[in-house]
Amino acid sequence: MTDNPFFEAWDTAFELPPFDRIRPEHFPPAFERGMVEQEAEIAVIAGSSASPDFANTIEALERSGRLLRRVSRVFNNLDSSATNEALQAIDRDYAPKLAAHQMRVALDPGLFARIDALYQKRAALALRPEQRRVLERHHLRLVRSGARLDPEEKARMSAISQRLATLHTLFGQNVLYDEDEWRLVLDEGELDGLPDFARDAAATAAAERSLDGRYVITLARASVEPFLAFSARRELRQAAYEAWAARGTHAGTHDNAPLIGEIMALRAEQARLLGYDSYAAYRLDDTMAKTPDAADRLLRQVWEPAKRRAGDERADLTAAALADGLNQPIAPWDWRYYAEKVRQQKYALDEAAVKPYFVLDNMVEAAFDTAGRLFGLSFVERPDCATYHPDVRAWEVREETGRPVGLFLHDNFARAGKRSGAWSSSYREQESLDGEVLPVIVNNNNFSKGDPTLLSFDDAKTLFHEFGHGLHGLLSRVRYLSQSGASVRRDFVEFPSQVFEHWLSVPETLRRYARHYRTGEALPEALLERLLAARNFNQGFATVEYAACALLDLDLHARPDPERLDIARFEQEFLAKIGMPPEIGLRHRPAHFQHLFAGSGYAAGYYAYLWAEVLDADGFAAFTEAGDPFDPALASRLKAIYSAGDTEDPMTLYRAFRGREPEIAPLLAQRGLAG
Ligand SMILES: [Zn+2]
Numbered sequence: 009m010t011d012n013p014f015f016e017a018w019d020t021a022f023e024l025p026p027f028d029r030i031r032p033e034h035f036p037p038a039f040e041r042g043m044v045e046q047e048a049e050i051a052v053i054a055g056s057s058a059s060p061d062f063a064n065t066i067e068a069l070e071r072s073g074r075l076l077r078r079v080s081r082v083f084n085n086l087d088s089s090a091t092n093e094a095l096q097a098i099d100r101d102y103a104p105k106l107a108a109h110q111m112r113v114a115l116d117p118g119l120f121a122r123i124d125a126l127y128q129k130r131a132a133l134a135l136r137p138e139q140r141r142v143l144e145r146h147h148l149r150l151v152r153s154g155a156r157l158d159p160e161e162k163a164r165m166s167a168i169s170q171r172l173a174t175l176h177t178l179f180g181q182n183v184l185y186d187e188d189e190w191r192l193v194l195d196e197g198e199l200d201g202l203p204d205f206a207r208d209a210a211a212t213a214a215a216e217r218s219l220d221g222r223y224v225i226t227l228a229r230a231s232v233e234p235f236l237a238f239s240a241r242r243e244l245r246q247a248a249y250e251a252w253a254a255r256g257t258h259a260g261t262h263d264n265a266p267l268i269g270e271i272m273a274l275r276a277e278q279a280r281l282l283g284y285d286s287y288a289a290y291r292l293d294d295t296m297a298k299t300p301d302a303a304d305r306l307l308r309q310v311w312e313p314a315k316r317r318a319g320d321e322r323a324d325l326t327a328a329a330l331a332d333g334l335n336q337p338i339a340p341w342d343w344r345y346y347a348e349k350v351r352q353q354k355y356a357l358d359e360a361a362v363k364p365y366f367v368l369d370n371m372v373e374a375a376f377d378t379a380g381r382l383f384g385l386s387f388v389e390r391p392d393c394a395t396y397h398p399d400v401r402a403w404e405v406r407e408e409t410g411r412p413v414g415l416f417l418h419d420n421f422a423r424a425g426k427r428s429g430a431w432s433s434s435y436r437e438q439e440s441l442d443g444e445v446l447p448v449i450v451n452n453n454n455f456s457k458g459d460p461t462l463l464s465f466d467d468a469k470t471l472f473h474e475f476g477h478g479l480h481g482l483l484s485r486v487r488y489l490s491q492s493g494a495s496v497r498r499d500f501v502e503f504p505s506q507v508f509e510h511w512l513s514v515p516e517t518l519r520r521y522a523r524h525y526r527t528g529e530a531l532p533e534a535l536l537e538r539l540l541a542a543r544n545f546n547q548g549f550a551t552v553e554y555a556a557c558a559l560l561d562l563d564l565h566a567r568p569d570p571e572r573l574d575i576a577r578f579e580q581e582f583l584a585k586i587g588m589p590p591e592i593g594l595r596h597r598p599a600h601f602q603h604l605f606a607g608s609g610y611a612a613g614y615y616a617y618l619w620a621e622v623l624d625a626d627g628f629a630a631f632t633e634a635g636d637p638f639d640p641a642l643a644s645r646l647k648a649i650y651s652a653g654d655t656e657d658p659m660t661l662y663r664a665f666r667g668r669e670p671e672i673a674p675l676l677a678q679r680g681l682a683g
Contacts, residue, residue, distance in 0.1 A: 014038035014079050020393070021404075022415040022448050025082045025435060027396040032094035035083050039102050042076030043109045049073070054118025062135060065122045066143050070441055070488050073113075080106070081435050088433070089452055090396050091184070091425045099177050107173035111166040114153035123147050124155075138655035142488045145654070152294065154282065161281050168274045172608065175271050180427065180606035182262040186255040188424050191217070192225040192235075192248055199223060201240030203360030209234075209456030216423070227252050228422040229429070230456045230467065237344040237359065242334075249341035249593075256599030257576075264599040265575050271605055272570035288565035291612040295499045296619065296658055300562050303499075303615040307562070309672065310618065311555050311586070313681040317548030318589055324350045340593040347546050355542040359464060362539060365522040365531045368420060368461035371468045371512075374521035375475045376403075378511040382643040383483060383650070384408040387416065399423075399457075400450075405482050414438065414447040414482045420461070420471075422454035429602070430454060430470045432477030432505070437492040438484040447493065449481040460525050465539065469509050476508030477501075483650040491654040498613050500658035502620035503627070504650055510628040513540060514637045544680035551679055553595040556588050558615040561604055565612035575599070618675075623662060625674035630666055 013029045015038070020026060049072035058064055083102075087095045113119070126133065127147040130140055154165040193214070199207055210223035213231060217224055225235045225248055232252050239245050256264035275287040284290035288300040297303045325338050325346040338346065352358050376387040386406045393402035395417060403416045417435075422428075435448040451474040455461055463471065480501075481493035494501050511517055515536065522531040531539070560582055567573070575598050583594075596603065603610035610616065627646070631637045645665045652661055663669060676682040 022446055024393055028394055035098050038079040042079050046073040046076050050113050050116055050119055054116055060122035060125050085433055088427050089419055096181055103173035103177040104170035107169040111169050114150050115155055115162045120150050120155040165281060168278050172274050175267050176607050179264055179267050180602055182264050183256050183600045183602060184427055185262045187227045187428055190227055190251045194223040201238045205363050205462045206234045206238055208458045212457050228454045230422055230454050237348045245341040253593055268575045268598055268605060269573050272573050276570045286566045288562055288612040295497050297499055300566055304562055307555050307559050307615055310551055310681055314548050314551035314555060318552045321548045338591045340591055343591055351545055355538045357538045357542045363462045363464055364525050366463040366468050367525045368463055370521045370523055371463055371471055374517050375472055379479055381638045383647045417450040420453045420455050421457040428454055430474050432474045434481050439489040439492055440487050447481045449478045451478050468512055472509045472512045473505045476505035480504040480650050484653050485651040486653040486655055493653050496654045497658055499616040499619040502617050503623045506620050506624035507627050547680045549592055552592050557595050559586055561614040622672050622675045623670050625678045626670040629674040
């Protein structure tokens, strides 16, 4: 193919991909050439007659694969945010090919021999600390991929990786299929209880599906959760809840159960080949937690208190339901509805009354302003930067001196072809090995579009969360790509995102940015106080629905015999074993638990959110103790964590910020589980 944008230099601002010219058929030849180029680069390193040194081995490895990375990033981002059948077919085709390629690089005996030689004499190499770490990390990565295995085992490791890549891809596509497939189409008369914002969002969703005049509820969290919280029609709530909980479980071509069985068996085999008792033991070995036991211990510290708290919450809900004429036990599709009623009674806090003060654009401003006050960043919109969808906005990010530090893309709305949830990703990462490369970061949310778009307090928190990840990429100041931004241990990566959420609740932020969408009036002071007072509300439920998933993940990946796994039975038995309250559903059931099965990133790692929460609660407490949420000295030490990427051990970074190791008390207080 002659006219392929991936084979040209991009002269756009920040080398943003020329999205208007990229078509699905450009990807396969670009993937092919990218793999060939990197293999040639690796062959040069591995076959060099010069004795290995840091520059000709590690730095050369860091430089390799640039084209492949560029293509893969564009592909993965588009396939997540704006996919179609053509991209999905390419994904199914190339996921195993790319996995095979990565394994060929990782298991190349010549490459490993050189890195191992450097590793063995690393103390004598006069490397700077971050260089020594980059060498050690590459060495460990190859060993953990199987570089020390015999050729037959290596071949098996590679075959497993390829098959897993296919299974992960199919798993995610099945969830998307079920989410796009289902909709609840309602008439005006079926909207009882829904506040204006939910009606407006449902009308917009209907119009997008050419169902003007009607109302559509989808399985996007931002659509189904408000419906469950407000719809007075119990049978409709039940239908929506059951469809939401059933994603991935439907028998037939999109059933995820058989995929889970095969994924689990392959992961266990991978772990055994590498000498570990279980996949959980293998994965946790390279984390802050180190062992499944350590992660499990932390989860157990919140599990029983959270259940007790949820029991108290259920008592309040039952009373509210009785008053409402419901003479049955609270069901999972009732929890959010009656929780909303209890919130109104206890805190005089009505989500429908709060939401008009949380205008999306204002919350984006609030996040930008916080990044300005803490880290000296400013944001200038770049409407000239053409993106892949008209809803996506681009901002140039600058530091105090006015120097640009990167480009930030914001993709905020739910739509067909976009996977659910919220995430941060990149089109380019910061590095400076051969001159400064500025990052291009994208944040995805799945808010229901409105005019204007109004957020719940939780939505706004999600916005801040992903923006915290974004800052981790934007503030990165490292030399080596493999240490850039969020390339840190998995149970540390949620620290920069979660700690940033705290600034949403800073009264100064709310006073300034929570303004009524019609009148522009600030959130009334009394409402602000009630909002903050209610922060602990329903935390028993929230902790239970999360922690149960994290415990399930660890238990599942610690099983010695996943070959004989019947996932439906396992789920039932596991929930019984941990005493899961029947009126609380799992936040993610296995059949749509994309953290675990649409990739391996969070497999045996869902605990990481709570692990990082110990750090974020303790970390933000430093600002509270200082009496200033924008304390300049603390902010500057915190910025160092965002800038360091993976150049240092996470606990070392944390201690340098906090002056000591983290304590768990602030986390328990934050979740209302203390004492
Ligand atoms: Zn996150």
